[in-house]
Each structure stands twice: as structure tokens, then as C-alpha cells.
């Protein structure tokens with residue numbers, strides 16, 4: 001069984017994004033970048049499926065700048081087999097990403113696409129659902145447990161009121177939630193080994209899909225700032241403030 | 250140009266996020282219809298018909314819709330979109346599960362978590378855990394939006410729209426609902442509550458979380474939330490998670506107990522009207538957004554707070 005894992009290079013989750021003064025976007029110059037945390041979880045799940053003998057090959061794919069090679073290398077060091085980088089100087093919208101991924105799926109014919117539920121830069125939470133729709137494959141989003149057997153995946157999903165279990169027929173698209181697993185740190189020998197693994201370099205043009213943006217970004221602004229309030233001495237002071245000053249209790 | 254709002258419901262109850270999404274929709278068009286998808290959900294449709302400003306309610310029912318299977322939900326919405334220029338879906342986990350499918354099937358962009366309707370084609374949404382607000386203009390013929398309900402006031406009651414049935418999209422052949430395990434609670438729903446009491450990693454165990462956070466919440470008539478760390482450690486169920494990748498809340502009062510205030514947590518609560526932090530570390534980032542802070546061990550502070558509330562008759 002072959003797994004395809006789309007991974008995105010994003011701002012490191014410990015870094016607070018800063019808006020550019022001219023309000024055209026977020027300043028990413030000299031900012032630490034990393035693999036999107038949800039993609040890391042997806043890679044970990046894929047590698048575990050390989051270790052369990054359920055999967056035979058784990059292919060990583062990223063759409064992004066040249067530097068996204070590092071992101072793919074990270075996944076290869078975790079245990080991925082090979083990578084595909086579709087170089088793009090712009091950050092394509094979810095629909096365009098889904099179309100490119102569909103083209104990759106048509107070529108690679110994986111049995112399962114395992115991906116993150118959300119990229120922490122655009123916070124769209126959309127590509128997995130869109131890819132599933134374009135492929136007409138079933139989807140199981142926000143997975144906190146995945147079990148594969150008999151050409152099916154049983155998936156426990158994090159839903160609004162609790163947990164839901166669904167069964168999807170493979171091939172399918174599964175998106176990872178936070179509690180699916182805890183991604184490993186790659187060991188030094190595996191990092192060295194990953195350097196020799198293949199990354200196929202492609203361009204968006206190679207796939208002939210329409211990636212023209214549908215949205216024009218008019219402005220990227222900073223949200224209203226909250227200022228720190230007061231520190232109080234006692235719980236009684238707090239109750240007094242909440243009742244008499246804020247009027248919220 | 251008419252717009253469609255998809256109701257947030259559990260087959261029995263209409264959730265308040267629907268009323269808030271109707272308010273967003275009315276900023277796009279005065280012709281707003283509400284689609285209720287579910288099974289045995291007539292009561293939900295009747296409730297939706299009472300929302301002020303709603304033109305008509307469509308009720309689509311099937312087994313898959315009753316279990317909120319995304320493939321069936323998306324097919325139902327897509328089937329109706331010939332008559333609408335936009336569809337607005339509350340940005341819950343359930344809404345986010347199917348709205349992007351609708352967009353992909355219509356070959357249009359998805360605009361997630363809309364916070365403000367600037368005009369019929371221009372919307373503001375948060376990116377980077379809410380550290381930036383992006384205003385985008387859509388060139389698509391049809392718009393598909395998920396709406397962050399906390400950013401809009403709820404449309405009132407008093408409407409009397411008609412309820413019509415609509416055809417449900419085909420059941421999903423390749424996806425089977427197996428079971429669900431819902432958290433039972435008599436407390437208010439987290440995203441709609443006026444007061445939220447949240448606990449973090451400091452609780453140290455599920456027992457402590459129950460013992461400390463829940464009585465305080467009950468005293469205040471509050472909903473209970475949690476940080477990711479508390480959920481990951483099993484102190485609280487997953488659907489309590491507040492944050493960038495959990496639920497977004499904006500109550501009148503948010504009380505964070507033993508929560509440090511990571512970027513991802515702040516993303517889910519910093520639009521609350523009043524924020525209280527109880528943390529023993531005076532340098533915890535949560536104090537940078539808190540209106541009132543107690544630098545204290547919660548083990549002392551929470552019992553004292555309970556007593557002080559009792560003293561004022563709570």
C-alpha cells in the first residue's frame with residue numbers, strides 16, 4: 001500500500017507572526033520556518049503504518065519555494081521514502097493546492113492520502129476536504145485514530161460534541177488532528193540517510209492545472225491589541241472588580 | 250442575489266451559531282434562506298423559521314445527513330447552489346468538514362472563518378493564529394464562506410418563514426458512520442456561553458480538573474474549556490479545547506486557570522470581553538491579555554474565589 005503525504009513549509013509554531021507595516025502581508029524574512037505541525041503528525045502516522053507493515057511506500061509532496069526541500073528532508077528523515085517538490089514562488093490557495101495534489105495522485109496512484117487538518121499560516125482547514133471532493137474519494141477529517149484493514153480505514157474523528165467513528169473505503173483522504181500521535185524526532189543517522197533519498201523537482205507548469213488565485217488580498221492588518229490589565233491581591237478583590245467594575249457576574 | 254445559510258444543528262436543536270451566521274448573511278443580501286440538514290429534524294427547521302430576517306427554510310433529511318456525513322452534506326448544498334450566489338456555514342468542526350467540499354465541487358475558493366463582511370464580495374478573516382487579519386476580495390461567481398459565529402450578533406426571533414423540503418444529496422457509498430461518543434453536559438455550550446472557565450496543564454490530572462474547574466464553572470453558570478495541554482493529557486475531553494485549532498470563544502468573561510497563554514491558546518479566546526488569569530507565574534504570557542490577574546497557586550486561589558462568590562450570593 002502506497003501513502004502520499006502532502007507537507008507544507010510554514011512559520012515555526014513558536015514564532016508570533018508580524019504584519020508588515022505596509023499591510024501587504026506577514027513578514028517572513030528571517031523568520032524561523034518548519035514543517036506544519038499537523039503535517040508532521042500525518043508523516044508520523046504514515047511512517048508508523050509502514051513500520052507496522054501496512055504500508056510499503058511513503059511519498060511526501062510539497063508545493064512551495066525551493067526551501068521546501070528542507071521540509072521534505074525533515075519528513076524523509078522521519079522515515080518517508082521519497083519526495084516531490086512542486087516549486088511555486090507564490091503560496092497557492094487551497095483550491096489550487098488541491099488541484100495540484102489531485103494531479104500528483106493521478107500520477108502516483110496512492111491508496112491513501114494522509115495529510116494535516118490545517119496549515120497554521122493560512123489556517124484554512126480546507127485542502128484535504130477539497131482534494132477528497134476533486135478525487136471523489138471518501139474523506140475522514142480531524143482524525144485522532146486510524147486503523148487500516150481489509151481495504152478500509154476505521155477513523156476516530158474529533159467532532160463538535162465529542163468523537164465520531166467512521167469507516168471509509170480506500171482510496172481515501174484522511175486529515176490528522178493533534179491527538180493522532182506524537183511525531184518523533186529524527187535521529188542523526190536517519191537525517192544523514194535522508195540526504196540520499198530522492199526528491200523529484202517539479203514546477204507548477206508541469207501539471208497544467210489552473211492555479212490562478214480567486215481571492216485578491218486587499219489588506220493584511222494587525223488585530224486590535226489588548227493591553228495588560230491589573231494584577232490583584234486577593235480573590236475577593238477579583239470578585240469585587242468583576243461585579244462592580246466589569247459588571248460580568 | 251440570494252444567499253443560503255446552513256444551520257448548525259444536532260437533529261434536535263438549532264444552535265445559536267446559526268442565528269449569528271444569519272446576521273452575517275444579511276450583510277451580504279436581504280434574501281437569506283436557511284438550509285437544515287439532518288434526520289428527524291423538523292423541530293430544527295421550525296426553530297430556524299423563527300429567526301428574524303429569514304426568507305424561507307429548506308429541510309433536507311436522510312440517514313447520512315443525520316450523521317453529518319460530509320459527502321452527503323456537500324452534495325445537498327451543491328444541488329441547491331443554482332439558486333444562490335453565496336453559502337455561509339458556521340465555522341464549527343462540522344461546518345469546516347463539508348464547506349471546503351462544496352467550494353471544490355463548485356470550483357470556487359473557500360473563505361474560512363470570516364470575521365467581518367466588508368461587502369458582498371469582500372471579507373475579513375484571521376490568519377496566523379489570529380495574529381493577522383486578511384481582507385480578501387473574491388472574483389468567484391459563487392462564494393463559499395465559513396463564518397466565525399462569535400464575531401457576529403445573533404439575529405433575533407420573531408420571524409415566520411415557511412419550511413419547504415429539499416432533496417438530500419445521495420448517501421455516501423464509500424463512507425459509513427459507525428458510532429459516536431458525545432460528551433454529555435448540562436452546562437452551556439462552550440462557544441455560546443456568557444462565561445467560560447478553562448483549565449490548563451497545571452491541573453495535573455483529570456480528577457483535579459473535575460474538582461477545581463467544574464464547581465467554579467457551575468457556580469458561575471459557565472461552560473468549561475481547556476488548553477490543548479490539558480486535553481492531550483486526558484484531563485478534559487477533546488471538544489473542550491479552546492484555541493487556534495480548537496474552539497474559538499468570545500464570552501463576556503473568560504477565566505484561565507493554570508494556562509500559560511501560548512499563541513495558539515490566545516487565538517481562541519483573546520476576543521473575550523473580560524479576561525481573568527490565575528497563574529502562579531507572574532511572567533506567564535496570559536497576563537499580557539488579562540484584564541484582571543491573580544498571581545497565585547490555583548490550589549489556594551480557586552477555593553478563595555469560590556468563597557468570595559458565595560459571599561456575594563453566587
Ligand SMILES: Cc1cc2nc3c(=O)[nH]c(=O)nc-3n(C[C@H](O)[C@H](O)[C@H](O)COP(=O)(O)OP(=O)(O)OC[C@H]3O[C@@H](n4cnc5c(N)ncnc54)[C@H](O)[C@@H]3O)c2cc1C
Nearest residue numbers: 449450451476477478492493494507508509513514529547
Ligand atoms: C499546531 C499546534 C496547535 C495548537 N493548538 C492549540 C489550541 O488550539 N489550544 C491550545 O490551548 N493550545 C494549542 N497548542 C498548544 C500550545 O502551544 C501550548 O502548548 C498549550 O496551550 C499549553 O497549555 P497550558 O497553558 O495548559 O500548559 P503550559 O504552557 O504548561 O502552562 C501551564 C501554566 O500553569 C501554571 N501553573 C502551574 N502550576 C500552577 C499552580 N499550581 N497554580 C497556578 N498556576 C500554575 C504555569 O505557571 C504555566 O503558566 C497548539 C500547538 C501547536 C503546535
Ligand SMILES: Nc1ncnc2c1ncn2[C@@H]1O[C@H](COP(=O)(O)O)[C@@H](O)[C@H]1O
Nearest residue numbers: 006007063115116118119124125126127
Ligand atoms: N503548499 C502545500 N504543499 C503541500 N501540502 C499542503 C500545502 N498547503 C496545504 N497542504 C496540505 O493541506 C493541509 C491543510 O492545509 P490548509 O487547508 O491550507 O489549512 C496541510 O496540513 C497539508 O497537508
